Amino acid sequence: MAAPAIEFGDVIKVYQRRFKGTQVRALSSVSFEVAQGEVCAFLGPNGAGKTTSMSILMGFIYADQGRIRVLGHPPGDVRAKARIGFLPENFAFYRYLNAEKLLHFHLRLTGRQPATACTLIAGLLAKVQLDGYKGLKIGKYSRGMVQRLGIAQALLANPDLLVLDEPTSGLDPAGRKEVRDLILALKAEGKTIFLSSHILSEVEQICDRVIIIDRGRLVRAGALQPMLAEGNRVEIIVDQLSPELEESVKDRGASVQREPDRVRIAVDTVQKRALAEMLWAGGSDVISLMPVKSSLEEMFLKLVGGSGE
Amino acid sequence: MKVRTIALSTFGSFLRNKLIILFCSLFACLVLLMMTPLLAYKAMTTASNMQQMQGIVVNEVVTVMSLMSGFGSLLAAWAAADSVASEMKSGTILAVMARPLRRWQFLAGKYIGVLMLMAVYVVIMLGATLLLAWLGGQRFHASIWTLLVYPMVRYAIWAAIAMFLVTWLHPIFAMGLVVILASLVPFFASTFTKMPAWVRLPVHLFLPLTNVLSEQRFLTITKASLKPFPWVSHATVLAYGLDYALVWFLLAVFVFQYRSLSRD
Numbered sequence: 001m002a003a004p005a006i007e008f009g010d011v012i013k014v015y016q017r018r019f020k021g022t023q024v025r026a027l028s029s030v031s032f033e034v035a036q037g038e039v040c041a042f043l044g045p046n047g048a049g050k051t052t053s054m055s056i057l058m059g060f061i062y063a064d065q066g067r068i069r070v071l072g073h074p075p076g077d078v079r080a081k082a083r084i085g086f087l088p089e090n091f092a093f094y095r096y097l098n099a100e101k102l103l104h105f106h107l108r109l110t111g112r113q114p115a116t117a118c119t120l121i122a123g124l125l126a127k128v129q130l131d132g133y134k135g136l137k138i139g140k141y142s143r144g145m146v147q148r149l150g151i152a153q154a155l156l157a158n159p160d161l162l163v164l165d166e167p168t169s170g171l172d173p174a175g176r177k178e179v180r181d182l183i184l185a186l187k188a189e190g191k192t193i194f195l196s197s198h199i200l201s202e203v204e205q206i207c208d209r210v211i212i213i214d215r216g217r218l219v220r221a222g223a224l225q226p227m228l229a230e231g232n233r234v235e236i237i238v239d240q241l242s243p244e245l246e247e248s249v250k251d252r253g254a255s256v257q258r259e260p261d262r263v264r265i266a267v268d269t270v271q272k273r274a275l276a277e278m279l280w281a282g283g284s285d286v287i288s289l290m291p292v293k294s295s296l297e298e299m300f301l302k303l304v305g306g307s308g309e
Numbered sequence: 310m311k312v313r314t315i316a317l318s319t320f321g322s323f324l325r326n327k328l329i330i331l332f333c334s335l336f337a338c339l340v341l342l343m344m345t346p347l348l349a350y351k352a353m354t355t356a357s358n359m360q361q362m363q364g365i366v367v368n369e370v371v372t373v374m375s376l377m378s379g380f381g382s383l384l385a386a387w388a389a390a391d392s393v394a395s396e397m398k399s400g401t402i403l404a405v406m407a408r409p410l411r412r413w414q415f416l417a418g419k420y421i422g423v424l425m426l427m428a429v430y431v432v433i434m435l436g437a438t439l440l441l442a443w444l445g446g447q448r449f450h451a452s453i454w455t456l457l458v459y460p461m462v463r464y465a466i467w468a469a470i471a472m473f474l475v476t477w478l479h480p481i482f483a484m485g486l487v488v489i490l491a492s493l494v495p496f497f498a499s500t501f502t503k504m505p506a507w508v509r510l511p512v513h514l515f516l517p518l519t520n521v522l523s524e525q526r527f528l529t530i531t532k533a534s535l536k537p538f539p540w541v542s543h544a545t546v547l548a549y550g551l552d553y554a555l556v557w558f559l560l561a562v563f564v565f566q567y568r569s570l571s572r573d
Binding site for chain 1 (some may be wrong): 310311314315318321322325399400401403404405406407408409410411567569570571
């Protein structure tokens, strides 16, 4: 089995407030792993410790305790950074450069200046739909254009691991869809993607796993689909339901939703067998019986107590 | 290659920095303003008042040279502090340091970028000095290398001190402190020998003795020629200056290694 792309083991980070003499515990024994090739969302309300965690794994700040490995190296190691594409939150650039010059600058910082640099950069700018603005200074870009450029620079060195802090922030719906498609295309190429986002419906569409933290503590980590299917209700679809049977069904605490050609009945898992047998016996034809999936947003709010997002 | 990329980018950003352009333009206006009396004195010089006029011209030349030199110290300190502080403040440092770049490489690139700016300033300063001397009816009769090397070493010291302070303190405090230091040191230097021993020792240890690094020590303005100093003297003084700058730069690298990088 391949080593995880990211390993966070019992990481503790405490910020000291010099003048007040107080301490703020940003991360309390946070542990998680991100396997190679998976798209993992890092979720939490504002102030939960997401940016702190991402800064630690990029080597920008140091953890007080814990074991951290990124692509098998300590955070900040140039061997790891050579294989990482990073998009910080609210990406900032040298405003006096244009997109082409900025990407050339970043490419030189990777230590490479391939003969095909111009083609590579032109291709990336086309990929993020900035090829029509090559000559325009970044200072004149809109928020969405800056974000697209940030994504282009993250992809510059063909990284194995992408760390994206709010990749769709500032983008319009069409731009958000393009980024989602781009992430799915990168996933298909086998890249590992670790992203934070507040747009949970998007996370639900693109991610394999989620890690949820709140107030510096790990709340939940795991594969997304099984996590969403963990609800304690099932949905039974029948072809028809007589009024008498509907009364009996409702007596068992089920909810009934009638549609033109079918009837949906939602009930607690513990009741599913008895209810299904009752429906069969009552002359209803059971078309399907499925666990009810909650949305990521519902699950998130349940886990963090609706404190954020 | 990575250090060179950072250095060239830093130098480029200085040339586009509106604040630097504004201050340099204002300073150039001031120097030009101070040069105009020279022309007047020159025009008024006759055989009878030649000696007196010569004295006025020399004073004028020395004043402008001192002003330019002092402004250079402030520029070096400010540029060094700003080169790191502005990256932290805007958050551009995060994208840069996400690249396979070591922290010392980033700081070395910044430092070299500042020295490139100061090299341009020193060449302009030399040009202005020669122009002043020519306007004052003087000519340089010796090598002018001290007018290039000594200010560069002095500015390297200020840049290194500023870089150390900005990696350690909040940029605003660092820049304020370095400007105060740059202003106080010439005062301490002039009264150095009159100080009691208990003050002199710490001052000697911690503040740069920029008076020994002054190119004016070797310049006999009245004859506009360079005093003959033995090469050992030059080597010793320059080694002192470079050593001082290196110590502060290495301290800056050490502190920067452990500093949290975030948007300030």
